[in-house]
Amino acid sequence: MRRTLGTISAIAVALGGSLFAAAPAEAAPSLRFDYARYDSPGTDNRSNKSLNAEWISLVNTGRTAVSLKGWKIVDRSRTYTFGNVTIAGNGGKVTLHTGKGTDTRTQLYWGSGNYVWNNTGDTATLKTKAGKTHDTCTWKKKTGRTGVAC
Structure with a gap:
């Protein structure tokens, strides 16, 4: 078995690979806009x-809570x-x-x-704290x- 594993390792290295899987990238939070009451x-x-009757909501469809600190x-x-x-x-909402x-x-x-969302049409953008568009x-x-419904 040791010889077979050594051969597989040598082949993997020769092909520019490795036997070790890369760590998975951190998954993006499962956040999205849920609903916009624009009028x-x-x-x-x-x-x-009247101003407070205009609102937009987010939903977290993932399993774990997500900090929104710094998001926009x-x-x-x-x-x-x-x-x-x-x-x-x-399913938590804000x-x-x-x-x-x-x-x-x-x-x-x-x-x-003043009202934020235009009744005639608009776009809301959710940005991460790094400034990337998330939704x-x-x-x-x-x-x-x-x-x-978004």
Whole structure:
């Protein structure tokens, strides 16, 4: 057996390989946009209630919790950077409301006094803390619809 293994090792090295498998690359977190409520119900009067009825959510379909610290949700003209936030695994969700409020584990507030998402169409981009695009959610206005599943 030792001689066979030695022969296999010699062949592998001669072919530029190795008997040792490379360590798997760290898998990207199983995060994605879940839903975007881009048109808050009622009149767009910029009240905090109306602003907070505009929101976008993320879902973690992986098994383990993921730290969002340093990740960003980007619109054409605005960027929200996550602080010390962790999204639970197995379907955990985090919702980011446009207006002001007190953050909880699952409900976050952008703190904007203006609407972020365009009713006529827009794209939300989720970026890793390294700045790489991880997911996007794009929509166009459909009559009678105020949101879209991403």
